Amino acid sequence: NAGVTQTPKFQVLKTGQSMTLQCAQDMNHEYMSWYRQDPGMGLRLIHYSVGAGITDQGEVPNGYNVSRSTTEDFPLRLLSAAPSQTSVYFCASSYQLRDSKGYTFGSGTRLTVV
């Protein structure tokens, strides 16, 4: 049981490049989400999904796309990276029905855009 797996752990991009951050969970969680964490800003919600085929925007969605074709995977796409997207990205998942275990986070992806 791997939990929430994020890849890659580190990435450096040039401005304008595209890439996909991967997130996979093996706990059959309906709910998955992406956050970015910047110094002094806490975690800010980018996009989230309550099930396969359903996605919605969070607090800071601009510059990011998501899709949810399976329950297990929730990739985050940067179509044209900008220096403002330099951040640490976390994927989190949970059961849709209230679960006392809360949300499970992946170990994060540290992205630098130069």
Added chain:
Amino acid sequence: EDKVVQSPLSLVVHEGDTVTLNCSYEVTNFRSLLWYKQEKKAPTFLFMLTSSGIEKKSGRLSSILDKKELFSILNITATQTGDSAIYLCAVEEESGGSNYKLTFGKGTLLTVNP
């Protein structure tokens, strides 16, 4: 305007001290409030609170929710250097249909000195 406000933003104490971390929130369709501890990597789950006045306890940590006054506190007694971390408060709210989302505060950076 921030929906989840934590205070203080940082705190330095000595081992053995007791600390109280605060979290106030303002959301429309409250579902639950969660506390997380973040050291160098991903946030780890501490507590989920859904009902007012019921204390959740785990070792030296405890937390309680006041849904009337819209706040929660996290207490840590007999602090140890291993308690040094960022403590994150998050509020889960219904966002229409079966959607829900988790909004984080900026966190409290706790430093426990020997």
